[in-house]
Amino acid sequence: MQTEPERNELPPMLVSSWQRCRKWGVDPKRVQDELLTDGELEDRRERMHDLFQACKPILETLYTQVRQSDFMVLVSDRDGYIVAKWGEPPFTERASRVRLDVGANWEERVKGTNAIGTALAESKPVTVWGNQHFCEENRFLTCYAAPLYSPTGELVGILDVSGDARLHHPHTLGMVITAAQACQARLLLQQTRRELVLHMREMDAVMESLGQPLIAVDTDGLITRLNQSAARLLGNPMADCIGQPMTRWFDSDDVQALLTKSDRDVTILSFADSDVSWVAKSVQDERKRTFRIHLAGRTPADRQSDGVKPVSNLVMDCPKVRKVFELAVRIAPSPLTLLIRGETGTGKDRLARAVHEASGRKGAFVAVNCGAIPATLVESELFGYEKGAFTGARKNGYKGKFEAADGGTLFLDEIGDMPTASQVALLRVLEEKKVTRIGSHRPIPVDVRVIAATHQNLEQAVAEGRFRADLFYRLREMELVLPALRERTDLRLLADHFLKQVEQELGRAIKVSAEVWPILEQYDWPGNLRELRQVIRQAAYQACLIRGVDWITPQDLPTLRREESGSEKTVSFFSIDDAEERAIAQAIQAAHGNLSAAARLLGIGRTTLYRKLHKFPHLKPRC
Ligand SMILES: Nc1ncnc2c1ncn2[C@@H]1O[C@H](COP(=O)(O)OP(=O)(O)OP(=O)(O)O)[C@@H](O)[C@H]1O
Incomplete structure (x- = not known):
């Protein structure tokens, strides 16, 4: 039996988990089990019927990948009860002895720190290896778990791969995360129409598009479902995207083209307010109406074919910001690393x-959001891997972002979120100017200008041991700091710019009444330019579509209300959506979860209520 780990050997997520277990009084030497009766197990399985029906091929493929190494695949429901398993003796027999089996509850409060329970508690993927398990009898295990989400963002269960601790490999978690993403994509595809007809074709599409963004739309171009990659791309939580028009994010002409094209055509879909674009492919029903959109990143070849676009639409009339951009253009041609700091949404x-474009570098601008990649995949994403480098790796290997940015610029956004283990590897590449793919011994020389960005206080992260001091100084050969919106003097110009974008969407000119400006100017703007854009868009829609007028008045602004609590400020927005959400919640509560009765109380049809619940999936009664 292995000994308990030292506290500093546990990753921070597991330290919190151990603390929770101690608080609950879990006994590491004597585990209490919580088991379902057969009938209860059947009920819980039935509730996950859609998931199993949609994801069976993915779970079986995952099992085929891990069975040679004696691993088993498990699925738990959202309460931690294991409802399905794929595995073979002798390992399943050892696992059954500690009740790692169907019908048993693996929540932390029952089984102590373990991958299923901790992934549930944190809603995050996690590895729990050997003596990181809180209870002694589980320390022969290594387990990798990732949350399973519905296409509307609810946590429905946990996907887990477990095996003998001696066979631990950090990359296995990446494989589990990828399979969980594929399950979500598969559920999304199943819940869109025409499933049966498209079945074979879509199976391939799912496998190809594991982590690729997927969006399902209705015939008006409103988003009905999406996966996490798509939500990340759109920059909003999944639930906030449901029911929204695609034109909220993408250029309206491109969206129109996409909705009318045949399903063999691809469209370049540009973000409405930036020069980032995506390749999108629509899938249509027999009446030639688009109901699903696959998005894929543009390849460097795509990008090069239309040359490096200038940073268009950059608005600034604030001396502080102009100084930053002037300095940026001056330092652009130098090979020094650059650290850009600024609050979220300030334009990093x-x-x-802009620095890349002014640098004259011929290669691509490659952006990586370090906070959005699972910790275990950061290195393979940045440095690439050889074929067969680890279980679940792509057949032909993978060229990492450093190689993709060769001759160009690599933008490492949210650098403060980079796991400490990967920080060492990054530092080595910066020092040696060579990358070595995972599974290879051959260093490949790269000529990459690195720009990193963060909204975090990196000095504090260094002091707390979360960020390596040597990497911090290496990344900060030059530093630019973008001011927050509240420090800028050009709010009106920016607001006008964002208003023009909405005017294009709405197809009419909109004015702003004089009383609006002091309200905007006195607000604190915690979300900076991104928040300003959102407020202007919401106000314009409220004025035009709800009030039917062409000018924005203070009543159209979402109430920018602050509640002081200690030194912390929270901002709440009240809008038509809020009122609608409250009314639906109250009706469902009054009708004790019966949706037909709730619809009657609201005076709307049952179908309309269902449609509205896409917008507020958290209000759906739990079954
Ligand atoms: N000078 C500008 N003129 C017009 N739009 C701008 C300008 N600067 C930023 N924006 C817009 O503001 C939004 C936020 O900008 P950006 O994504 O660059 O911020 P960020 O600091 O990188 O955000 P995060 O910290 O969340 O990564 C984007 O929609 C961007 O197009």
Whole structure:
């Protein structure tokens, strides 16, 4: 039996988990089990019927990949009960002895720190290896778990791969995360129409598009479902995207083209307010109406074919910001690494692109959001891997982002979120100017200008041991700091710019009444330019579509209300959506979860209520 780990050997997520177990009084030497009766197990399985029906091929493929190494695949429901398993003796027999089996509850409060329970508690993927398990009898295990989400963002269960601790490999978690993403994509595809007809074709599509963004739309171009990659791309939580028009994010002409094209055509879909674009392919029903959109990143070849676009639409009339951009253009040609700092939404990404464009570097601008990649995949994403480098790796290997940015610029956004283990590897590449793919011994020389960005206080992260001091100094050979919106003097110009974008969407000119400006100017703008854009868009829609007028008045602004609590400020927005959400919640509660009765109380049809619940999936009664 292995000994308990030292506290500093546990990753921070597991330290919190151990603390929770101690608080609950879990006994590491004597585990209490919580088991379902056969009938209860059947009920819980039935509730996950859609998931199993949609994801069976993915779970079986995952099992085929891990069975040679004696691993088993498990699925738990959202309460931690294992409802399905794929595995073979002798390992399943050892696992059954500690009740790692169907019908048993693996929540932390029952089984102590373990991958299923901790992934549930944190809603995050996690590895729990050997003596990182809180209970002694589980320390022969290594387990990798990732949350399973519905296409509307609810946590429905946990996907877990477990095996003998001696066979631990950090990359296995990446494989589990990828399979969980594929399950979500598969559920999304199943819940869109025409499933049976498209079945074979879509199976391939799912396998190809594991982590690729997928969006399902209705015939009006409103988003009905999406996966996490798509939500990340759109920059909003999944639930906030449901029911929204694609034109909220993408250029309206491109969206129109996409909705009317045949399903063999691809469209370049540009973000409405930036020069980032995606390749999108629509899938249509027999009446030639688009109901599903696959998005894929543009390849460097795509990008090069239309040359490096200038940073268009950059608005600034604030001396502080102009100084930053002037300095940026001056330092652009130098090979020094650059650290861009600034609060979220201040334009760090736009500044990094401006530096690349002014640098004269011929290669691509490649952006990586370090906070969005699972920790275990950061290195393979940045440095690439050889074929067969690890279980679940792509057949032909993978060229990492450093190689993709060769001769160009690599933008490492949210650098403060990079796991410490990967920081060492990054530092080595910066020092040696060579990358070695995982599974290879051959260093490949690369000529890459690195720009990193963060909204975090990196000095504090260094002091707390979360960020390596040597990497911090290496990344900060030059530094640019973008001011927050509240420090800028050009709010009106920016607001006008964002208003023009909405005017294009709405197809009419909109004015702003004089009383609006002081309200905007006195607000704190925690979300900076991104938040300003959102407020202007919401106000314009409220004025035009709800009030039917062409000018924005203070009543159209979402209430920018602050509640002081200690030193912390929270901002709440009240809008038509809020009122609608409250009314639906109250009706469902009054009708004790019966949706037909709730619809009657609201005076709307049952179908309309269902449609509205896409917008507020958290209000759906739990079954
Ligand atoms: N000078 C500008 N003119 C017009 N739009 C801008 C300008 N700067 C930023 N924006 C817009 O503001 C939004 C936020 O900018 P950006 O994504 O570059 O911020 P960020 O600091 O990188 O955000 P995060 O910290 O969340 O990564 C984007 O929609 C961007 O197009």
